[in-house]
Amino acid sequence: MQQQEVGIDSIKKPGSSMDDVMQQMAEHKGCGTSGGSGKASCGSSGGQGDLAPDIWEKVKNHPCYSEEAHHHYARMHVAVAPACNIQCNYCNRKYDCANESRPGVVSEKLTPEVAAKKVLAVASTIPQMTVLGIAGPGDSLANPAKTFKTFELISQVAPDIKLCLSTNGLALPDHVQEIKKYNVDHVTVTINMVDPEVGAKIYPWIYYKNKRYTGVEAARILHERQMLGLEMLTAEKILVKVNSVMIPGINDDHLVEVNKAVKSRGAFLHNIMPLISAPEHGTVFGLNGQRGPTAQELKALQDKCEGEMNMMRHCRQCRADAVGLLGEDRSAEFTVDKIMEMEVSYDLEGRKKYQDAVEAERQKESDAKHAELAEMAGEFAAVKVLVAIATKGSGRINEHFGHAKEFQIFELSTQSAKFVGHRRVDLYCQGGYGDEDSLATVIRAINDCHAVFVAKIGGCPKADLKKAGIEAVDEYANEFIEQSALRWFKDYLGKIKSGEFVHEARGDAQIRQGAYTPESAAA
Amino acid sequence: MAYKIVTSQCTACSACEPECPNNAIREKDGTFIIKPEKCTECIGYFDEPQCVAVCPVDDTCIIDGVYPRYQAA
Ligand code: SF4
Ligand code: SF4
Ligand code: SF4
Numbered sequence: 001m002q003q004q005e006v007g008i009d010s011i012k013k014p015g016s017s018m019d020d021v022m023q024q025m026a027e028h029k030g031c032g033t034s035g036g037s038g039k040a041s042c043g044s045s046g047g048q049g050d051l052a053p054d055i056w057e058k059v060k061n062h063p064c065y066s067e068e069a070h071h072h073y074a075r076m077h078v079a080v081a082p083a084c085n086i087q088c089n090y091c092n093r094k095y096d097c098a099n100e101s102r103p104g105v106v107s108e109k110l111t112p113e114v115a116a117k118k119v120l121a122v123a124s125t126i127p128q129m130t131v132l133g134i135a136g137p138g139d140s141l142a143n144p145a146k147t148f149k150t151f152e153l154i155s156q157v158a159p160d161i162k163l164c165l166s167t168n169g170l171a172l173p174d175h176v177q178e179i180k181k182y183n184v185d186h187v188t189v190t191i192n193m194v195d196p197e198v199g200a201k202i203y204p205w206i207y208y209k210n211k212r213y214t215g216v217e218a219a220r221i222l223h224e225r226q227m228l229g230l231e232m233l234t235a236e237k238i239l240v241k242v243n244s245v246m247i248p249g250i251n252d253d254h255l256v257e258v259n260k261a262v263k264s265r266g267a268f269l270h271n272i273m274p275l276i277s278a279p280e281h282g283t284v285f286g287l288n289g290q291r292g293p294t295a296q297e298l299k300a301l302q303d304k305c306e307g308e309m310n311m312m313r314h315c316r317q318c319r320a321d322a323v324g325l326l327g328e329d330r331s332a333e334f335t336v337d338k339i340m341e342m343e344v345s346y347d348l349e350g351r352k353k354y355q356d357a358v359e360a361e362r363q364k365e366s367d368a369k370h371a372e373l374a375e376m377a378g379e380f381a382a383v384k385v386l387v388a389i390a391t392k393g394s395g396r397i398n399e400h401f402g403h404a405k406e407f408q409i410f411e412l413s414t415q416s417a418k419f420v421g422h423r424r425v426d427l428y429c430q431g432g433y434g435d436e437d438s439l440a441t442v443i444r445a446i447n448d449c450h451a452v453f454v455a456k457i458g459g460c461p462k463a464d465l466k467k468a469g470i471e472a473v474d475e476y477a478n479e480f481i482e483q484s485a486l487r488w489f490k491d492y493l494g495k496i497k498s499g500e501f502v503h504e505a506r507g508d509a510q511i512r513q514g515a516y517t518p519e520s521a522a523a
Numbered sequence: 524m525a526y527k528i529v530t531s532q533c534t535a536c537s538a539c540e541p542e543c544p545n546n547a548i549r550e551k552d553g554t555f556i557i558k559p560e561k562c563t564e565c566i567g568y569f570d571e572p573q574c575v576a577v578c579p580v581d582d583t584c585i586i587d588g589v590y591p592r593y594q595a596a
Pocket of ligand 3: 528532533534535536537538539540555574577578579580583584
């Protein structure tokens with residue numbers, strides 16, 4: 001495929017002086033913008049958890065790092081880095097691949113110049129777009145020239161956008177200085193093992209210092225480079241998130257060790273993702289029948305590591321060129337052809353105003369949640385239930401049951417309403433369930449939930465869900481997720497108390513197989 | 524005296540291009556190709572042909588039988 005080259009000169013920059021920019025950036029910082037009274041309010045807002053205030057400041061608008069932010073802010077990835085320097089058994093680069101996360105479908109490889117133009121086009125159209133990531137389709141640091149050129153161009157024209165990159169870590173120690181130079185404050189390293197014997201089952205080979213290494217030796221080198229890179233980033237005060245792919249029977253128990261190792265080296269967040277594996281992906285794991293974990297297995301492992309450090313449960317394993325809020329993909333609006341035609345003017349001021357409004361809304365949501373929780377304290381402290389939410393974003397229950405492509409899962413207890421994950425339901429037909437109807441698909445995906453919250457639902461599916469033991473709740477259309485769920489939960493507890501019914505645990509659910517693609521999004 | 528790329532296998536990932544010590548590799552029509560007259564099979568530079576070592580798809584960078592081995596040349 002031939003790529004168009006576009007000079008950065010053709011990208012219009014608004015006439016804001018550097019002073020204005022600095023002023024705006026300074027104003028945007030500080031806990032005050034979230035309306036809270038410093039630590040006390042922020043600390044209980046659910047998103048911060050036990051993060052240090054300076055880290056929270058860095059990540060609170062970052063959809064990939066902050067659970068609250070991921071409802072409100074958007075990120076995009078640009079696919080400028082096609083090459084990779086290792087091979088993973090869950091990746092098939094014969095077709096396409098994304099660093100670290102999922103069998104990838106990246107439709108366009110971009111030059112740094114086109115990528116910069118795309119970022120401007122998106123940021124002007126979607127004011128809540130605050131983060132740009134480079135995550136593949138190969139390894140960002142196996143393509144250092146393209147990756148850093150992209151960062152350079154973007155930091156010139158859109159200084160308010162946060163930059164991040166993902167890497168397998170092999171080349172990381174060589175590039176820490178450059179990462180610092182471009183002010184990249186978030187780096188994701190995919191670390192699946194700290195024991196080369198385990199690593200040998202995941203990585204067939206690496207390419208390092210002009211040589212191909214295989215087996216345990218390859219895994220040992222990779223491991224040493226990952227740990228060194230992690231330590232170097234921490235020393236430079238660059239935030240590091242660690243991603244791990246949970247591969248049952250290979251590294252599932254071992255990831256507890258990984259969690260300890262990365263925490264002790266300063267990673268601030270650990271994201272454990274399920275292996276996505278199916279024969280049609282053509283990966284080694286797909287072909288040899290290696291299964292991914294069930295939802296319950298994944299949650300059990302995440303819970304086990306949670307005491308140790310912040311876990312991230314809202315990762316969508318998104319496409320390497322995804323655009324939009326997590327869970328939605330608007331990349332079809334921003335193909336190379338379309339962005340070349342767009343007249344882009346970058347409105348820093350307008351973006352800031354929009355983001356302030358989002359901040360106010362987010363605080364309202366957070367307050368509402370805490371009001372509900374306060375009323376319930378003490379009662380039924382041990383009861384926990386999962387509920388599924390149909391949402392289009394903004395932290396509200398605002399999607400029809402039949403339109404939902406995914407459900408967000410919250411764990412409710414008298415202490416909290418905690419976001420614990422999401423379930424895609426759009427691609428099950430490709431996972432081997434043939435022409436089974438979509439309702440059975442949804443039930444399988446949320447089978448561990450007691451209720452599903454929707455903006456609207458028909459009578460038939462409602463009855464069928466009930467038969468499956470899942471209550472469909474549509475009374476809270478367009479209201480805040482956590483507040484509504486907790487209200488419902490209070491009601492539920494009331495019914496247990498009055499003896500109307502008995503609380504029972506639910507079964508396991510299934511994690512979808514298959515990547516998120518524009519085709520599935522359009523379906 | 525040369526390696527060649529099986530274009531039907533090449534993913535156009537570009538990994539080989541910067542690794543070639545002889546600048547023998549470039550993109551053409553959506554895949555990558557090796558200029559046979561520039562390729563030395565990496566002899567004199569590295570122990571193994573770099574394009575082979577870095578390529579993610581097995582049997583994609585292969586000896587082109589049309590040319591005699593470099594050492595023999
Ligand atoms: S590091 Fe990423 S691009 Fe490279 S093989 Fe692994 S998953 Fe694929
Ligand atoms: S064998 Fe070596 S010299 Fe020949 S194309 Fe490959 S990398 Fe270049
Ligand atoms: S490394 Fe292999 S797949 Fe990638 S461009 Fe070169 S020949 Fe093609």
